[in-house]
Amino acid sequence: MAERLRAALGARGAASEADSAVQQLEAPAQPPADLAVALHRPARRSGRTAEGLARELAEEFRGLADFRQISAQGAYLNFEVDPALLGIRTLDLILSRGGAYGHGSPQTSRVSVEHTSANTTGPFHIGRVRNAVLGDTLARVLRAAGYPVTTQYYVDDVGRQAAVITWFWSRPAAEWPPELLAELPVGWAHRAAGQKPDHFRGAPYPAATAFLKSHPEAAEEVQALARDLERGREPPRHHELAVEILGGMTASLERLGISFDEFVWESSLLTDGSVEEVRRRLAAAPHAVQEENGAAAIDATGYHLPTEGARIIVARADGTSLYVTRDVAFHLRKFRSYDRVIDVLGADHKLHAQTLEALLTEIGETRRPEFVIYAYISAPGGGKMSSRAGTAVYLDDLLEEAVRRAAAEVARRHPDLDPAQARRIAEMVGAGAIRYSILRVAAEKTVTFQWEEALSFEGRSAPFLQYSYARASSLLRKAEATEGPYPYAIEELAGPWERTLLTTLSRLPGTVAYAARTGHVHTLAGYAHELAEEFNRFYQEVPVLRAESGRRSRVALVAAARQTLGNTLDLLGVEKLDRM
RNA sequence: GGGCACGUUGCACAGCCUGGAUCAGUGCACCGGAUUCCUAAUCCGGGGGUCGUGGGUUCAAAUCCCACCGUGCCCGCCA
Structure with a gap:
């Protein structure tokens, strides 16, 4: 398709616009079109009106395979994908790939994601938890995109x-x-x-x-x-x-589904001599200077750091090293084992990141880490979260409250549920809600913590997703179809809700790829909500078990929706629940 | 003072990378509906927005550029 368009535009003297036109094919279009291209620019290039060009191309592309209709709408060329074909491809892909649906093909470059790395000075408050949730989710997404990922917690x-x-x-x-x-x-x-x-x-x-x-x-x-x-x-x-x-800190994170492949103790960089090595290289660096009291520094005038003085101190007067110096050593170690090095850092560490890069330049290192920067979460009512000031909200307290509220909900809905199972559900609902409340906001956004926001169980929340998943699970149980195969006839899934749901299902792979490329994991949270919403709409409007005809096809669609939503929940680190 | 980020309805957010046509969307809150039927933690309908302000680029700007305003973070021989 892209090639046909490129050729057609090329033939009309608008080859230079072909790329941007093709790019538009990737973006969502205005219903009922599935793909659309705006022809204003190519039209100008080729000296025609956009409307004329649209009509011309629509004529030329008429009858192209895979499309139900290709038509001109004003200055736009609209493509309507054959819904049956889209449906078949989507369903077959989901049902055959299962848990791997949405995932990319295996990549060779090894990735390190360093996240959390909080000092061992006390419990997590939720400002720091943002780092852990973001980092853990990014690692999940990169793995799904096909990369071998190692998560690292750097312990000072x-x-x-x-x-x-x-x-x-x-x-x-x-x-x-x-x-x-x-x-x-x-x-x-x-x-x-x-x-x-x-x-x-x-x-x-x-x-x-x-x-x-x-x-x-x-x-x-x-x-x-x-x-x-x-x-x-x-x-x-x-x-x-x-x-x-x-141990106490990571136990809390585990309740949010967060664990680490590796803990790197900072002291190991001293004992193996790599910090010493960095100090030697820094001492021989082009802009190495000595402070009057004997501290070693780099004259960073050329690096335009937003600091008052232009000196980066790399060793104290008493000879001890500094965090940034040791961090250079850590990054050199990471560069030896990984092709991509990603650091999840709070916005307050931005200067540190710049300083680190300056020092890497000084020692002649050309490789660089990629930084994922997130803004801090402010205390309720605004201001910094501080243990001293008593304004910090601790993860453990938040978890306790979330689970308590979830337990109350479960008890209200299912009074006779086995207590152990009720507790398990409450834990997963509470933890999921917290995780999702962090994930749904873009990392660079400053947020002020609000209890009600973090503990929301309806609307844009993890419990909404989990509930949708549980509904799908329940349906499959009652249809006695918890396992495939799921035969279907696509013409039985031609209704508006089925079509929309299928289209939404087909978007997971693209969403995963985008999140992996940009690190914007919140888009995945948004997708999950859209998918659950679409499923609930279908659930409301289309009978499955009571269907007069086409029941098997609907069951297959439910199975596919459950699979896709489940895969998305895995990526978000929110536990799937078969009942709640 | 300097650097960086953010500024979308009462509140909380998405859309900005890659500018397009009912793209201004989602959740909460508010108002009105849906449960003899597959889990109502759900669904349907309604009111509500100068996309911070002012310029610029463009056939087209929430989206790109500049300036300004507001908010936050940072500017340690701390991490």
């Missing part, structure tokens, strides 16, 4: 923040500064038994940070600890503490 166990945790916990309780303890909520340590380790161990962190600001001698202890970590001299309990807190 050598920086000052890690040192603060160890500084506090490695001393006997009797030596905890009373001034610091006074800042902690009453009974913080007594609740320890029932608390997750990230909450318990992380509790003193904000107060400790504040305390250190006003107590230089204590701050020096922390700095000394950091120096030890830098030299590979790990204080007792340091690693266990990090592991313990990290």
Whole structure:
């Protein structure tokens, strides 16, 4: 089709417009047309009126295979795909590929997606969860697009923040500064038994940070600890503490369906000498300079960083390295194992990303990571989420509330459901709702957290999708057709709802490809909603089990819709439910 | 002050990459309907929008360019 159009335009002296015209074939068109091309520009090129050219081409393309009709509508050339053909292709593809429907062909380039990478200083608040949800979904989408993907969580166990945790916990309780303890909520340590380790161990962190600001001698202890970590001299309990807190953090993420292929400990970059190697290369870099106090830096005047000074410090006066220096080492390591390196970063790390790129240039590295930047989620009512200010909303609290509300709904609908199963459903509904509320918004959009928004169970929400899936499952159960094959006759699926549903089903592969290419995973959330909406419409208007004729074909359509919606839910990381 | 991002109905968002024809759409909220029938966490109908403002490019701009305004983030020998 594209070639015919290209040739036809070429023959009329409008070859230069052929590409953009062909491109329009990809975009959705105005019903009833399935494909449409605007001919204003080609017409001008070839010295005709757009209307005239449209008529001419419509005539030339008449009777082209696969199309029911090709017609001129004003300046537009409209193509109506033969619905039967589209339906057959779509159904056959879905029913034969099953769980792989929508997926791309295998790719060879290996991809690393680094996401979350939160410091082990306390529990997740939902601002940070956005990173995890985005990164995890992106990884799912890239896998579906055919790439071998490795997800990586970069754990900072050598920086000052890690040192603060160890500084506090490695001393006997009797030596905890009373001034610091006074800042902690009453009974913080007594609740320890029932608390997750990230909450318990992380509790003193904000107060400790504040305390250190006003107590230089204590701050020096922390700095000394950091120096030890830098030299590979790990204080007792340091690693266990990090592991313990990290365990609490990742346990929460697992409830959202998020796990990692690899945890990369920052200290490993020091012990294997790769940070040292980076420092040597930076010292020999074209713009290497020395600060008066001995700190090593790069003169970044030429990089136009939006900083006040034009110096990037790469090693402190005391010889310890900085986060960005270690991150250069980490990226060099990633470049060795992966062809595409993707970093999911909060908007507050944009400067860090630019700095990292400048340093890569300095050492003569030409490869670059791709950054997926997302905006932070503000606290309810606006402002930053801060543990100190008490404005943070924690993932665990949100999950608890979501599951509680979901459980109430389940109990109301199915009072006699087995309690274990009811709990399972509530968990999946609650977790799905949270995940979807994050996913449906474009990453670069700043959002202000609202409980009702995150906990919505109707309309544009995960439970709406899950409910649609459950309805389809229920239908197949009752039709005793939970397994194929699903024979059908396409002429029995010619009604308006069936047609629209089929068209929507056919759009998954394109949507996945787009999301993988651009990283805009929210488009997939939008697609899922459209698909569920279309299915519900069909469900409402078209009887399946009670169908007087064509029941088997409708069952096949339901099976295909369930499969497609299910595949989409897998990509979104929302659990599929066969009943709810 | 500088850099970057965002600004679409009462609220929350999609559409912007690749400009097109009833493309201004979705959810919530509001109003009115649908359940003897496959799960009403559903469906149907209705009201409501100068697509921040002003220029520019174009046959055509929510979509591209410039300026301005507003909001957010960043500008550490923190991460």
